[in-house]
Amino acid sequence: MEQYLEILRRYWGYNEFRPLQPEIIMSIGQGRDTLGLMPTGGGKSLTFQVPALAKKGTCLVITPLIALMKDQVQNLRKRGILAAALYSGMTHDEINVALDNCILGECKFLYVSPERLSSEQFLVKLSQMEVSILVVDEAHCISQWGYDFRPSYMKIADIRTELPDVPVLALTATATPKVVDDIMSRLKFAKPNVFKKSFARKNIAYMVRKCENKETQMITILGKVSGSTLVYVRNRKRTREYAEFLLRNGISAAYFHAGLSTREKDAIQAAWTENKIRVIVCTNAFGMGIDKPDVRLVIHMDAPDSLEAYFQEAGRAGRDEKPAYAVFLWSEADKAKLRKTIANSYPPKEEILSVYNKLAYMYSIGVNSGAGTMMEFNMGEFCSAYKKSMLTTHYALNILTNAGYIDYQEEAEFSSRLIFIMQRHELYNVQMAYPELDVIIKVLLRSYTGLFMEYAVIDENIIAQRCNITRQEVYERLKELARMRVLLYNPQKRCSYIVWTVDREDDRYFHIPREVYDDRKSDAEDRVNSVIEYCERDDKCRSRLLLRYFGEKSSSSCGHCDVCLNKKLSLIHI
Numbered sequence: 239m240e241q242y243l244e245i246l247r248r249y250w251g252y253n254e255f256r257p258l259q260p261e262i263i264m265s266i267g268q269g270r271d272t273l274g275l276m277p278t279g280g281g282k283s284l285t286f287q288v289p290a291l292a293k294k295g296t297c298l299v300i301t302p303l304i305a306l307m308k309d310q311v312q313n314l315r316k317r318g319i320l321a322a323a324l325y326s327g328m329t330h331d332e333i334n335v336a337l338d339n340c341i342l343g344e345c346k347f348l349y350v351s352p353e354r355l356s357s358e359q360f361l362v363k364l365s366q367m368e369v370s371i372l373v374v375d376e377a378h379c380i381s382q383w384g385y386d387f388r389p390s391y392m393k394i395a396d397i398r399t400e401l402p403d404v405p406v407l408a409l410t411a412t413a414t415p416k417v418v419d420d421i422m423s424r425l426k427f428a429k430p431n432v433f434k435k436s437f438a439r440k441n442i443a444y445m446v447r448k449c450e451n452k453e454t455q456m457i458t459i460l461g462k463v464s465g466s467t468l469v470y471v472r473n474r475k476r477t478r479e480y481a482e483f484l485l486r487n488g489i490s491a492a493y494f495h496a497g498l499s500t501r502e503k504d505a506i507q508a509a510w511t512e513n514k515i516r517v518i519v520c521t522n523a524f525g526m527g528i529d530k531p532d533v534r535l536v537i538h539m540d541a542p543d544s545l546e547a548y549f550q551e552a553g554r555a556g557r558d559e560k561p562a563y564a565v566f567l568w569s570e571a572d573k574a575k576l577r578k579t580i581a582n583s584y585p586p587k588e589e590i591l592s593v594y595n596k597l598a599y600m601y602s603i604g605v606n607s608g609a610g611t612m613m614e615f616n617m618g619e620f621c622s623a624y625k626k627s628m629l630t631t632h633y634a635l636n637i638l639t640n641a642g643y644i645d646y647q648e649e650a651e652f653s654s655r656l657i658f659i660m661q662r663h664e665l666y667n668v669q670m671a672y673p674e675l676d677v678i679i680k681v682l683l684r685s686y687t688g689l690f691m692e693y694a695v696i697d698e699n700i701i702a703q704r705c706n707i708t709r710q711e712v713y714e715r716l717k718e719l720a721r722m723r724v725l726l727y728n729p730q731k732r733c734s735y736i737v738w739t740v741d742r743e744d745d746r747y748f749h750i751p752r753e754v755y756d757d758r759k760s761d762a763e764d765r766v767n768s769v770i771e772y773c774e775r776d777d778k779c780r781s782r783l784l785l786r787y788f789g790e791k792s793s794s795s796c797g798h799c800d801v802c803l804n805k806k807l808s809l810i811h812i
Contacts, residue, residue, distance in 0.1 A: 369404050382420060466517075471521060530554075
């Protein structure tokens, strides 16, 4: 342990670990598969960063959060620790350099998304790499019973076969006993090994306010509780509507959802982090990986469909351990909406088959063919062409993805790409005739390799900097070069896409597995019922209800949730 304490002091300046950190560090340091359950803000990162620095090789960290990757890499580099991350938008050469540094032993931490694990480029390099620890962050995503199950996480188990002697550290802030067992099973733990910190957040006062006029109630609460605030809603339209409502009422606010560009997201997040904006109205796309300790208030305007999601989002409050509030605004209508959500999320199986076949018709995929085919997908065009509900289609595509027929990615961001189609000797004439285009052509050829052989991922901001022009001018000149048939240019864009992961099945053999549909639907119903019980019970401490859900018994009440405060008032009036 002394070696780990020395690393902690040297790189982070702390003299001691937080509760549970030493136990997890010792376990993974001894080479044992380990599952750590730590609440939001519990110091998860140190549980793998410290032992990894004590080992030879590179620590491979799998996480779905690009923002978190970048933040952790930046923080490690500030401490003099070499780290890298692989994410969308990087060039082929940039990825190769990062991977080669790991192979040479010059990089201690490599952060990757689960989708990266199936890349041939990554797998080839991985076989040459000495990996010290395999870390799976947000590990509940691998569980079929987790509230945020992601098919891409299933690839992690395959990676373990490539790294048979490497211990795995799975980390999550939210997991029921059922999910805990499933995580260890799917990650092929040698034997069960769980370290759990109490989920109790004693500084957070959990409140449920039953009301019909939620907007008025929100303004009232914001007037009583000062400081940084998150307001969670369930759809993108409402983020903007509520943000504008708050601004009209003199409260500094902005909205955030997955449909915003990366630049917009970064700007909003930075402004909020720097306290230039008080309130962020957001969907569940905001918050994971955001390390802002002084959030004083989290308000849920809409009901999430699981207590895991609620606990995760409410847990953004009070990470500095100072008093904070998590307020759930609840109405009778919310109960009906939650139950309707279940019905919408699991459309009839015949409708799922219909969506599957219509996709095949749209893209001319015949029976026993199509595996590996990737195409852009426009939800509006598809639903209009085949008279389908957008909501039903969305959930049908998710179920088809979970069943392994397709891989549906909603609004993925594709980086800008280009390839030269004009021969080098012809290109010289263009450079001579058009001096303003000559500059950008030279920068492209100096900055990227293989431009005459294959598409290269480019960054217009870097090109603009090197050409000493604006990004817009780069865009216009590249479009001009494309019109002149000098090159092919695909600007950065957001779009949905579908990959046929297997050949199209004949209707006779099409089958949605029970565990994908029936079992998950039943589990979703149980989760919704738990949310309803949490909101409607007024005889049991809110904190104790949450702890019970996560398999934790508590003998004492929190003393400051709405139920506990009402009991105190009742005693006073007796």
